[in-house]
Amino acid sequence: MKLNDKSIQTKEIWESKGFILPQYNRSQVRENTINEPVWLHFGAGNIFRALAAVTQQKLLDEGLMNKGIIVAEGYDHEIIDNAFTPYDNLSVSVALKSEGNIDKTILANVVESVKTDNDGFLRLKEIFAAKSLQLVTLTITEKGYNLFGGDGGIIPVIKDDYENGPTAPGSFMGKLAALCYHRYLNGASPLAFVSMDNCSHNGSRLFEAVYSFAERWAENGLVENGFLQYVKDDSCLSFPWTMVDKITPGPDDDVAAILEKTGLEGMRAVKTVKNTNIAPYVNAEESGYFVIEDAFPNGRPPLAKAGVIFTDRETVDKVEKMKVCTCLNPLHTGISLFGCLLSYKKISDAMKDRLLQKLVQLIADEGLPVVVDPLIISPQEFVNTFINIRLPNPFIPDTPQRIVTDSSLKIPIRFGETLKAYAADDKLDMDSLRAIPLVIAGWFRYLQGVDDNGNKYEPSPDPILSPENTELSLFTDGNDISPLLSRTVLFGVDLHETGIAEKVIEYFKMMKKGPGAVRKTLEAVLKDSLLCNPCEGESE
Numbered sequence: 069m070k071l072n073d074k075s076i077q078t079k080e081i082w083e084s085k086g087f088i089l090p091q092y093n094r095s096q097v098r099e100n101t102i103n104e105p106v107w108l109h110f111g112a113g114n115i116f117r118a119l120a121a122v123t124q125q126k127l128l129d130e131g132l133m134n135k136g137i138i139v140a141e142g143y144d145h146e147i148i149d150n151a152f153t154p155y156d157n158l159s160v161s162v163a164l165k166s167e168g169n170i171d172k173t174i175l176a177n178v179v180e181s182v183k184t185d186n187d188g189f190l191r192l193k194e195i196f197a198a199k200s201l202q203l204v205t206l207t208i209t210e211k212g213y214n215l216f217g218g219d220g221g222i223i224p225v226i227k228d229d230y231e232n233g234p235t236a237p238g239s240f241m242g243k244l245a246a247l248c249y250h251r252y253l254n255g256a257s258p259l260a261f262v263s264m265d266n267c268s269h270n271g272s273r274l275f276e277a278v279y280s281f282a283e284r285w286a287e288n289g290l291v292e293n294g295f296l297q298y299v300k301d302d303s304c305l306s307f308p309w310t311m312v313d314k315i316t317p318g319p320d321d322d323v324a325a326i327l328e329k330t331g332l333e334g335m336r337a338v339k340t341v342k343n344t345n346i347a348p349y350v351n352a353e354e355s356g357y358f359v360i361e362d363a364f365p366n367g368r369p370p371l372a373k374a375g376v377i378f379t380d381r382e383t384v385d386k387v388e389k390m391k392v393c394t395c396l397n398p399l400h401t402g403i404s405l406f407g408c409l410l411s412y413k414k415i416s417d418a419m420k421d422r423l424l425q426k427l428v429q430l431i432a433d434e435g436l437p438v439v440v441d442p443l444i445i446s447p448q449e450f451v452n453t454f455i456n457i458r459l460p461n462p463f464i465p466d467t468p469q470r471i472v473t474d475s476s477l478k479i480p481i482r483f484g485e486t487l488k489a490y491a492a493d494d495k496l497d498m499d500s501l502r503a504i505p506l507v508i509a510g511w512f513r514y515l516q517g518v519d520d521n522g523n524k525y526e527p528s529p530d531p532i533l534s535p536e537n538t539e540l541s542l543f544t545d546g547n548d549i550s551p552l553l554s555r556t557v558l559f560g561v562d563l564h565e566t567g568i569a570e571k572v573i574e575y576f577k578m579m580k581k582g583p584g585a586v587r588k589t590l591e592a593v594l595k596d597s598l599l600c601n602p603c604e605g606e607s608e
Contacts, residue, residue, distance in 0.1 A: 069331045071348055073156045076174055085330040087160075090176040091129040098179040101135040104200035106369065108192075110244075111207035112141040112148060113344075117159050117175060118316045118352035120205055120264065125177045126374040133369055136177035140192060142184040142240040143208070146340035151348055152181040160332075160349035162323050164463040170326070171354070184243055196247040197254040202366045205262045206274065208240065210477055212265070213273045215241060215280060229281065233290030245281035248305065249291055252298045258365035260306045264358075266397075268388060268481055271361065275299075275307035306363040309381050311388040313396065314356030315458060319347035320465035353464050355453075357445070359387045379444060386442035393485040394435030395451040400471050401482050402431045402507040403459070405514045407468030408528075409579075409586045411521060414467060419460040423587065426594045428455055430503040437496060438489035469528050475511060476532035476558060483507065484560015491566055498567050505568045506593050508559065509575035513586065515543045520586040532558075546580055549573065 069075055069082070076082055079089055107124065109116055116139065127133040139157075141147050151159075157178045163171040182188045195201060206212075215226050222230070229242030234249045251257060261278070263270035279299055286296040298304045319337035327335045327349060337347035360371075362378040372378055379387075391397060400415075406427060407418035418424050432451045439447045458464075483504050490496045517527050527533060532543055542552055550573060553563040563569040578589040 070333050071155045071158050071160065071174075073158070076158070076176070082174070085332075086172055087330070088171060088173040090125065090174060092131075092134075092176075094176045094179070097128060097134060097136045097177065101138065101179045104135065105138055105195050105198050106133075106135045106200055106202050107137045107205070108195055108201060108203075109137055109139045109205045109207070110142055110240075111209075111212075112139045112152060112181065113207055114316045114318065114350045114352070115264065115312070115314065116205075116207050117161060117178075117350040119312060119314045119356055119358060120207075121159070121175050121177055122161050122173070123358065123371060123374045123376060124369065125173075125175055127369060127371070128177055130373070132373055136179040138180045138182065138195060139178050140182040140184060140188065142243065143212075144340050144342045144344045145183045145185065146342070147344060147346050148181045148183050150338060150340070151346040152178070154334075155348045157181050158348070160327060160335075162327070162349055162351040163354040164323075164351055164461065164465075165354050166457055166461045166463065168463055170323075170463070172327070172330075184240065189243060192243075192247055193250045196251045199255060199257045201251075201257070201259060202364065202368055203260045203262055205264055207264045210265060210267045210474065212240060213267065213270075213277050215277055230284040231288070233285050233288070234281075241277045242281055245278045245285075248278060248282070248299060249285075249295055252295050253292070256294075256298055256304065258304050258306075260308060260364045260366065260368065262308055262310060262360065264310055264312045266312065266392070268392060269309055269385070271307040271309040278305075278307075302363065303365050306365050308361035308363040309384040309388070310361065311357065311359040311384055311391060313358075313391055314352055315464055315466055316350065316352040317464065317466040317470060318345040319349060320351050322465060323349065323351040351465065353458060353461060355458065357387075357391075359384055359444075377444060383442050383444060386440045387445060389440040389485065390442055390445070390447050390450065392481055394439045395432065395447050396454050397478065398435060398482040398486070398504075398507075399428045399431050399451075399454065399459070401475065401478060402503065402510070403428050404468035404471035405475070405507060405510045406586070406590065408472060408514055408525070409510065409520050411519050411523070412468055414462075414465065415471070416460055416462040416464060416466075418468060423590045423594060425455075427503060427506070427590065428459065430594065431507065434501055434503050435486050438486055438493070472514065472530075473528040474530050475514075475528075476530050479508070479511060480556070480558060480560035484556075487559070487561045487563075487566050487568070491561065501568060502571075502593050505571035506575050506590075508563070509572045509579065510586075512543065512549050512572075512576050513579040516546055516580075517544065520584060522583040549576060 159175040161173040161175050182191050225238045229237045229239050234246035237243045237246045263274045282296050282299040285291040324335040337345050359377045361381045361384045403424050412418040490498045553569040579586045
């Protein structure tokens with residue numbers, strides 16, 4: 069069995085192997101989409117396939133849509149070459165259920181894959197000129213919105229795009245702005261840009277990036293009068309806020325083996341030159357949330373009928389804060405940092421460790437008093453499900469090492485917002501916090517690259533570890549970390565002003581005392597913590 073258009077026509081063979089096949093005429097859907105595109109997505113990675121593509125295929129299967137998705141990749145073109153083109157743009161979505169069984173669904177709704185190189189950019193201009201286009205979604209990671217270098221200067225390629233205008237942009241955001249301009253020149257039809265990236269107020273960040281180009285080009289006379297207003301007017305271009313929640317690890321060899329046992333060939337993942345792990349399948353947890361501000365000036369697909377929650381911006385903000393600042397991301401970061409230090413290779417294995425269970429529960433307990441309740445999702449139920457079902461799921465091959473990637477960009481949001489809320493509320497006791505200072509201390513200990521057994525490891529990629537960072541030794545050599553604790557860019561607040569800097573320093577020193585010190589520190593700090601609905605078992 070091979071994953072291609074011809075092979076999946078033998079439905080009885082695929083269905084006998086347990087695959088769920090598309091319930092629509094793919095050839096007709098492809099023709100409809102090419103002629104009148106509705107949905108374009110940038111970022112051909114795993115979360116796109118696991119959430120956006122899976123969601124949209126439900127509408128096709130139920131006859132609620134007759135057009136698919138066009139996907140474009142602007143960062144790593146090998147994803148298109150190796151994971152889409154050889155398979156006729158088909159993918160296998162593997163839903164990993166907590167009880168141990170899986171669903172294997174053939175995703176056939178991606179009908180075209182495009183690179184943002186020269187030829188691909190011409191095709192993208194054709195798509196952007198189409199009045200039928202309703203939404204452009206993006207999964208380009210938090211770094212994709214950064215237009216500035218570490219010293220606050222403009223990244224050179226973006227500076228060139230600012231100065232040269234929309235004719236031949238080199239940066240991704242420059243190309244996106246140029247495509248907006250092309251749409252403006254071809255009728256100025258409305259369009260929604262929907263960021264699915266896990267960063268606060270993602271829609272606003274996307275708008276600010278696009279607008280910065282439009283503004284500079286307008287100032288330099290490089291675009292027609294009216295383009296700047298087109299970008300600013302939310303009845304023309306909208307940038308809705310979203311909250312996306314779906315645990316989607318990289319392609320796992322065990323999942324590939326399961327697929328290959330069915331007779332499906334060529335499922336093994338490969339690593340690109342740009343260090344992206346890619347495969348023709350995506351493995352992800354079964355559950356997930358997709359909440360979107362309902363701001364679509366050119367209409368939208370009936371995504372609510374596939375489980376997407378549409379609401380107003382204020383509610384999206386509350387849901388995002390609930391997830392990112394208290395009920396999920398801080399817990400994920402905490403268990404992953406200590407999971408690395410304690411040499412765990414899977415999140416689910418780390419959750420068998422009673423100390424790490426206590427840590428995760430205490431992080432939640434410290435955050436819940438300041439949680440923002442969005443009303444459409446219960447924070448307590450959300451966090452209980454995450455701790456007791458999602459994190460311990462042994463069939464999710466997620467790793468602590470993946471989660472701790474780019475931690476320096478995540479910590480100020482995932483913990484800084486809770487610290488700000490404690491500082492602003494006289495009824496809350498900042499001195500009572502233990503888990504948050506413990507995690508911050510654990511981050512410094514993790515950056516030393518030595519686990520609790522004394523073995524060296526390579527920390528996951530993080531901007532803080534860039535060779536250009538002149539203070540790198542303060543993070544990695546175990547020197548006095550006190551000066552760093554005042555950096556609001558790192559923690560969202562000045563830890564000295566909050567009063568928890570001394571705890572962070574104390575915990576960090578405790579964890580530096582040699583092999584076994586990390587576990588002993590966890591035992592000492594968490595000794596009075598209680599577990600709610602603890603998982604069975606304990607790892608020594």
